[in-house]
Amino acid sequence: MADIRDFKMNINPPSNPKKILLWILGGFVGLVLLIIVLNMSVTISGGQAGVLFRTFSGGIDRETTYGEGFHVVAPWNDMIVYEVRQQEAKETMAVLSSNGLEISLDVSGWFQPLYNKLPQLHQEKGQEYLDRVVRPALRSATRSVIGRYTPEEIYSSKRDAIQDEIYIETKKILDKQYVQLNEVLVRDITLPGTLKTAIENKLKQEQESLEYEFKLSKAQKEAERQLIDAEGKARANRILSASLTDMILREKGIEATLELARSPNAKIVVVGNKDGMPLILGNQ
Numbered sequence: 477m478a479d480i481r482d483f484k485m486n487i488n489p490p491s492n493p494k495k496i497l498l499w500i501l502g503g504f505v506g507l508v509l510l511i512i513v514l515n516m517s518v519t520i521s522g523g524q525a526g527v528l529f530r531t532f533s534g535g536i537d538r539e540t541t542y543g544e545g546f547h548v549v550a551p552w553n554d555m556i557v558y559e560v561r562q563q564e565a566k567e568t569m570a571v572l573s574s575n576g577l578e579i580s581l582d583v584s585g586w587f588q589p590l591y592n593k594l595p596q597l598h599q600e601k602g603q604e605y606l607d608r609v610v611r612p613a614l615r616s617a618t619r620s621v622i623g624r625y626t627p628e629e630i631y632s633s634k635r636d637a638i639q640d641e642i643y644i645e646t647k648k649i650l651d652k653q654y655v656q657l658n659e660v661l662v663r664d665i666t667l668p669g670t671l672k673t674a675i676e677n678k679l680k681q682e683q684e685s686l687e688y689e690f691k692l693s694k695a696q697k698e699a700e701r702q703l704i705d706a707e708g709k710a711r712a713n714r715i716l717s718a719s720l721t722d723m724i725l726r727e728k729g730i731e732a733t734l735e736l737a738r739s740p741n742a743k744i745v746v747v748g749n750k751d752g753m754p755l756i757l758g759n760q
Contacts, residue, residue: 516548516549516550516551517546517547517548517549518546518547518548518549518555518557519545519546519547520542520543520544520545520547520555520557521544522544523544523559523560523561524544524557524558524559524560525541525542525543525544525557525558525560525591525594526541526542526543526547526555526556526557526558527541527542527555527556527558527594527595527598528540528542528549528553528554528555528556529553529554529555529556530553531552531553531554532552535599536595536598536599537595538595538596538599539595540595541591541592541594541595542555556598556603558589558594558597558598558603559589560588560589560591560594561588562586562587562588562658563586563587563588563606564584564585564586564587565584565585565587565606565610565611565614566582566583566584567582567583567584567585567611567614567615567618568580568581568582569581569582569583569615569618569619571618571619571622571623572619572622572623573622573623573625573626573627573630574623574624574625574626575626575627577627577667579622579627579630579665579666579667580665580666581618581622581662581663581664581665581666582662582663582664583614583618583642583660583661583662583663584660584661584663585610585614585646585657585659585660585661586657586658586659586660586661587610587650587655587656587657587658588655588656588658589605589654589655589656590654590655590656593654594654596654597653597654597655600654601653601654605653605655609649609650609653609655610650610655613646613649613650613653614642614646614660616645616649617641617642617645617646617649618642620645621638621641621642621645622638625638627667630665630667631665631667635662635665638662639660639661639662642660642662643657643659643660646660
């Protein structure tokens with residue numbers, strides 16, 4: 477029992493004022509150290525990366541891009557965190573076609589910062605690089621490309637080509653700005669109502685014209701085929717007629733007479749036809 481009482485007495489706060497002061501001071505120092513450690517740590521989440529700014533030793537660390545996880549950073553330094561996953565920039569624009577007509581379209585660009593060039597991007601463009609670099613590049617390329625085409629081409633036959641050209645021109649700009657462009661999508665094209673109707677009617681007429689030309693071409697080819705067939709038959713008949721001379725006909729008649737003569741049936745054969753051929757009258 478005495479041991480238990482001694483233990484209880486030992487865990488009680490000290491009654492000596494000096495010891496109490498040391499306890500409070502120790503707790504305060506521990507709290508300060510905890511705050512310092514927490515302030516010195518940075519956790520970078522998935523899909524993010526960091527750029528370190530050293531206040532007293534050269535500013536931006538241009539050599540290192542800090543990846544996901546826990547990092548210890550001095551309180552006087554700063555870790556700037558960037559999204560490095562693919563992102564989307566959407567633009568709704570009114571642009572002019574090659575003949576000066578205004579066309580509205582929605583364009584999207586899929587992009588992400590170059591991971592290994594993140595310190596350079598931060599130093600030269602900053603965290604607002606989307607508005608400073610990506611959007612202006614997408615708008616500039618779109619206006620340049622659309623200005624080469626007529627509304628009819630934009631609305632119908634050249635949409636895929638336009639999309640590819642906007643991607644190529646935007647990429648040329650962003651490659652120099654530490655940004656990777658993955659894709660450009662032309663999501664919607666809007667023409668003035670009257671212009672859209674006129675283009676649709678024209679396309680319909682062209683389609684009907686193509687169908688008519690196809691039917692006409694098919695009928696013409698069939699007529700040519702029949703003509704060639706008829707000419708072939710006529711040529712064959714001429715060749716056959718030319719080959720049936722009197723001598724050949726007489727020879728064939730003699731061969732036929734000999735065949736009939738070998739038949740066991742009785743026949744009447746009259747010789748002295750005008751062409752000299754025997755005339756077989758029939759059975760007896």
